Amino acid sequence: MMTIGKYSLNEYLRLIEWFHGSPSxxxxxxxxxxxxxxxxxxxxxxxxxxxxxxxxxPDAIQLLTPxxxxxxxxxxxDLGRFALALYEKDSGRGIRVFLDPEKTEEWPEVNxxxxxxxxxxxxSLEKLTxxxxxxxxxxxxxxxxxxxPAFLARRAKGEIAVCPACGEAYPKNHGxxxxxxxxxxxxVQKKIDMRSRKITGHRISRSEKTSLMNExxx
Amino acid sequence: MMTIGKYSLNEYLRLIEWFHGSPSxxxxxxxxxxxxxxxxxxxxxxxxxxxxxxxxxPDAIQLLTPxxxxxxxxxxxDLGRFALALYEKDSGRGIRVFLDPEKTEEWPEVNxxxxxxxxxxxxSLEKLTxxxxxxxxxxxxxxxxxxxPAFLARRAKGEIAVCPACGEAYPKNHGxxxxxxxxxxxxVQKKIDMRSRKITGHRISRSEKTSLMNExxx
Numbered sequence: 001m002m003t004i005g006k007y008s009l010n011e012y013l014r015l016i017e018w019f020h021g022s023p024s025x026x027x028x029x030x031x032x033x034x035x036x037x038x039x040x041x042x043x044x045x046x047x048x049x050x051x052x053x054x055x056x057x058p059d060a061i062q063l064l065t066p067x068x069x070x071x072x073x074x075x076x077x078d079l080g081r082f083a084l085a086l087y088e089k090d091s092g093r094g095i096r097v098f099l100d101p102e103k104t105e106e107w108p109e110v111n112x113x114x115x116x117x118x119x120x121x122x123x124s125l126e127k128l129t130x131x132x133x134x135x136x137x138x139x140x141x142x143x144x145x146x147x148x149p150a151f152l153a154r155r156a157k158g159e160i161a162v163c164p165a166c167g168e169a170y171p172k173n174h175g176x177x178x179x180x181x182x183x184x185x186x187x188v189q190k191k192i193d194m195r196s197r198k199i200t201g202h203r204i205s206r207s208e209k210t211s212l213m214n215e216x217x218x
Numbered sequence: 219m220m221t222i223g224k225y226s227l228n229e230y231l232r233l234i235e236w237f238h239g240s241p242s243x244x245x246x247x248x249x250x251x252x253x254x255x256x257x258x259x260x261x262x263x264x265x266x267x268x269x270x271x272x273x274x275x276p277d278a279i280q281l282l283t284p285x286x287x288x289x290x291x292x293x294x295x296d297l298g299r300f301a302l303a304l305y306e307k308d309s310g311r312g313i314r315v316f317l318d319p320e321k322t323e324e325w326p327e328v329n330x331x332x333x334x335x336x337x338x339x340x341x342s343l344e345k346l347t348x349x350x351x352x353x354x355x356x357x358x359x360x361x362x363x364x365x366x367p368a369f370l371a372r373r374a375k376g377e378i379a380v381c382p383a384c385g386e387a388y389p390k391n392h393g394x395x396x397x398x399x400x401x402x403x404x405x406v407q408k409k410i411d412m413r414s415r416k417i418t419g420h421r422i423s424r425s426e427k428t429s430l431m432n433e434x435x436x
Contacts, residue, residue: 069272099387179296188366
């Protein structure tokens, strides 16, 4: 019986549905890739993962290995390649697995999906799934890799400060204010005036508020 | 009985262990934050998430909402603040939840952990867990937010090309070669010569290989 990581194929398909939200060729071929990477890495040591695409594959890694975004063991390198590497935390040596166009070429449905030769809605999920399961690791290329030293460093936030602008905790080494207040807020700037009121400790007047909002929008 | 998302506290603790790998105050307070955000967003529409830290919180979001890294519904904005936002995909309006230093101040163990006032090994996980569970949403601040238009755009890779350097598929709009070959490889450059051999279609000699390797290391 086919297994993917520690799971039977059906268990893995249910995990995809629960975690990723929908049936996905990327999650299926991704599962086969992660499974193959674990087997080839074949280590008893702790390992990290690098994922080279943000499409689907990170979820296969998170479901099948100990590496997640939130525990810091999964590193995103958004290169747009359908590839991942698992590598020993101490030595940095590991195995890279990639979807190889020279190999997917022999499986028409996989090739059409991989190189997006037809719009998604004109692709047959059923035929594609079938070919992915038949082809399995025949779709994949493998390389021994060694990651750059930056990927071996342990994540450490260092000292924590309270941002004088928003009043929230942030890593002191980011600078005198947090990155959200400095330049990188993902939000339309309405919140700063709400917080400023709080920080300065007095209830600001409507005119002060309007001028603050105008400043923030400028 | 306390619930976190769709789960009982114990079920959630087991999910943490399975997915995140170890008991974690960040995952516990993160679960309470995500649960509170879902309740306050209170929408029947589809929503996305922004996570402002890479520590723990992304995993709570991935376990408790439909948003994951691999399905593109979870966006990382690495600002170093322990905060998240859930927002409607269409309107961009949503709720931001953050851990508020003014509030954690009243819970000594939480405060010590949040502002890292003592090294981790001198903190008591048991007392900290206890205070997090007692305090619950009293630790949190809430803000209505609207995300910037960039966060409303649907992720689309566009046309796919095969990289002339590594031979792998990548989004054509990244440029004439893939980002991995252009500048952003996370690996010590040994693999390019292996692939070059394949791409050029001839078996390269040892001297050619050495010169390639030197180039890549230069």
